[in-house]
Amino acid sequence: MVVDGHSLAYRAFFALPVENFTTRDNQHTNAIYGFLSMFVNLIKAEQPTHLAVAFDTSRHSFRTDEYPEYKATRSETPSEFRGQIPLLQDCLAAMSVPVLTKEGIEADDILATLSTQGSALGYDVLVVSGDRDTIQLVNDEVTLLYPSVQGVSQLKRYDPAAVQERYGVRPEQYSDIAALVGETSDNLPGVPKVGEKTAVKWLTQFGTLDELLERSGEIKGVVGGNLRDHIDDVRRNRKLNRLLTDVELPVGPADLAVAPIDAQAVRDIFARLEFRTLLPRVFDAVGAHDEDAETAASVDLPEAVQAAAADIASWLASQQDEVALTLVPGARPTRIGVATATELREGDWNEEMADALRTWLESDAPKALHDAKPQVKALTAAGIRLGGLAYDTSLAGWLLRPSFPDKTLGDLVERYLGEKLPESDPSQLVPETDGATPSQEAWFTLRTAHALRDELPESVATVLTDIELPTLLTLADMETAGVAVSHEVLSTFSAELGARAEGIAQDAYVTIGREVNLGSPKQLQEVLFEELQLPKTRKTKTGYSTDAASLADIQEKSPHIFLEQLSQHREATKLRQIIESLDTAIRDDHRIHTTYVQTGSQTGRLSSTDPNLQNIPVRTEESRRIRSAFEVGEGYETLLTADYSQIEMRIMAHLSGDEGLIEAFNSGEDLHRFVGARVFGVEPSEVTPAMRTKVKAMSYGLVYGLSAFGLSKQLRIEQSEAKGLMTEYFARFGAVRDYLRASVMAAKEVGYTETIFGRRRPFPDLSSPNRVLRENAERAALNAPIQGSAADIMKIALFRIHDDLRAADLSSRVLLQIHDELVVEVAAGEWDAVEGIVRDRMGGAADLSVPLDVQVGRGRDWNEAAH
DNA sequence: TCAAGAACGTA
C-alpha cells in the first residue's frame, strides 16, 4: 500500500472543523487526525504487508520548472495546514511507517515508481491518492483507492473495470483524456469545448492520442479547429500528467515491510496532539496492544445503584474524599445521583431524600458537579443551600479553552477522558440506548474533574476556586431573585411606539410611492440604490449596507427625507421590539428572571440570555423610559445602582504603569479633561468640549486596538488629524503604547494572554501568516487582559457583596450585573449598610496603582437610580 | 424548519 499523504491530509484539513481539533497550546490537528483516522481504517481493512506514505516537498517540482503556470492558480496552502505535516510525519514515524519525500518530485511520482516496481516484483499494489492522475497507474496488479465525492472517509476502489465503467476508457488511456480535457485544478487548459464525452469518442475512434493528433485534420467542425489550435497544449498536458515511474528512491518495495510500532512513541506524540480515541484504534489496527489502554478499557461503566435515602446519607457520611453530585433539575430536583471513583448511589428526590441529605448537601464536604448553577437553583427552591462546591467541570473546561463550545458533560468526557458518555437518542420516542443515569453522570463528572485538574494551570485553577465558583453561587441567587418589571409601563410605551412606527411607515411609503417592508435590507437596497439612485455604501455579502452609519453617510452626501423616515422607523420598531420581548419575559411574580451564562464569553465576562438584560437601551432620553419599567419590588424600598467609572482605563493605567495616566486618576480631575490638557498642551480649564470628545474616543479606542482610520471615521475627522491625535497622545502617555505593544508580543510568545488574576485566553492566530487573522488576533489580544481583568474585578466585588449581605443578615440583594454596573434591591432601613458594603467591596476588589472609583445612585426605578 | 446574514442594543 502506497499512500499520498499530502492529498489525503489536505482533504481532511477541509473536511474537519478546526475548532474541534486544536490542542491547548493551539496546535491545529484536524488534518493529522483526519488522515490518521482514515489511515488506521485502511490498515485494518486492507492489512498491507508493505507500506509507505509519500509527501510533496513543496509547491515547486520538475513540472513547475517545465511549465511555471502548473498549479499556479491554486490558492496558497494555508499555514495551519503546512504546520501539521511535520507532526503527521512524526506520528507515522512513531508507527514505524516509512515516510518518503524527494526534492522536486511530487508524492504521486513516488507512488507511481513504487507501484511499478512493486507490481514487477509480483506484489498486489494499493495506491491511495486523491489525485486523479494516479488513475493511469491502475492495472490488474494495481488498484487505486480514491476519495469519493460523498466524503473523505469513503474511498472508492478503482480496478481496470471500475475505471472503464466510470470514465469509459482503459486506465492507461485516462491521461490522454485528461490531456485533451485539461485540468482546471492544475491550471492546465485543454481543448475548448472538449469534455470527457468527446475525448472518449475520439480515443475510441483513433485508438491512441498520437494517432488522434496526427490525423486531427479529419475532425470536422469547431471542435476540430479547436483541437488543431491546441495540439501543443495537449502535448504539454500529456507530458505533465505522466507520472514518473523511475524516481530514484533510497528504498525499494521490499524495504517497506510493515514493522512493529513504537508504542511509547505513539503514546507520546498522541498525548501531545491530545488524541485519545485514536490510540486504541491504532493499536487495534496493527494488532498490537497497549497495556495502558487495556487497563483503561477494563474500567467499565459501573452500574447505578438505586438506594434508599437513609442508605445514601450514611454512605455519604462515610466518604473522606471529594464526591461528585448530579441533581436532575426542575423547579425542584427530581433525582439525585452521587459517585466516588468506585461507587455509585442514586434515588428519586422527595421529602425524605431532602431531609436525609440536607446535612451533607449543606456541609463543607467537597463536591464536584457539572454545570452546577441550575442544580444549585433547584436545591435552593427545595430550601437547601449547597455547601462545599469544590469543582464545576463546565467552568473548568471553559477556563481551559474559553473559545471552544465544550458545553455538555458529554463533550468534556470525550475530550478529556477519550470516552463516550452514554446518551439516549432524543430523536426517538423510545430511545434504543439508555442515557447515563444521574449517578453515572456524577461518576463521569468526578473523573473528568480529575482529568481537568491535571490540565489546568495553577493560576487558572485559582480563578476557578477563588472567583468563578463563588460567582456561580451568587448568580444562582440573582437569577432566582429576578427583577421586578412593570407591565403597565412597558405596554403603554409599546403602544405609543407602535402607533408612531406605523405613522412613519405610511409617510415613508408616500415618499417613495410604494409599500415596502422597511425591515428588509434587501427591499431597502432596491429603494435606496436603484429607485432613489442614492450613493452606494460599503459592500456587504448580499449587497450594500443600509445600517445606521451608512444611512448617516448617505444623508450627509445627498440628503433625502426617506433616510430620515427610515432611521426614525428603525428606532421606534427596535425599541418596541425590545419592550415586547421584555414584556413576554415577565413571569407570574411580576419579575424577569434572566439567565447569566458564566461560560458565555472568551474574556471572562458574563453574558445574559432569556432575556438579555445586559443590553437594555440607555443612550437616548426616550429609550431610558424602558429602564424606568425596572422597579423596586414588593417588600423592598429602593433600588441602588453602583458602577465603576472608567474601569478599563484604570486597569490600563495600572498595567502600563504610565505615570501620566496614573496621575490623571489620582489628581481627582476629570479624566478626559486631564488627558485633553496634556494632549493639546493647554490648561485643564481650557479644554473645550470638542477636545474632550476627541480625547475620550481616543482613550476608549485604545483599549480595543483602534487605528487612525477607525478614529477618524468615528469622529468624522481627517485621517491625518486622527493620526496626529494619536501621535500626540502617545508622546504624552508613552508607557501605554509600550505596554500594549509588549503585551501583544508576550502573548505571541506564550500563545495566550493573562489577566491580573491569572485568567488565560489562548491566541493561536497571533502568528498566523494571514494578515487579517493576525491583526484581528492582535486587537483581541490587546483587549483581553484589560476587559478580562475588569470582569475579574467585578466578579470578585459581586460575590463579596452578595456574601456580605447574607452574612449581615440583610434582606437586600443584588439583582443585576451589567459588566461594570450592579443593581441592588434594598430593603427598608438597610440603605446605609448596603451602600457601605457595596462601596467597600467594589472599591476594594483589587489593589491597583490607581483608585477604583465607584458611583452610587438611588431611586424607585432603574432609570431614577442611575442619577 | 433551519441557518445565515444584517442590523442594533449594551459595556
Place this chain on the structure above:
DNA sequence: CGTACGTTCTTGAA
C-alpha cells in the same frame, strides 16, 4: 481598518 456579547427579523434553501 474597535473589543465583548444576544436578539430579532428577513431570506432562501432543505
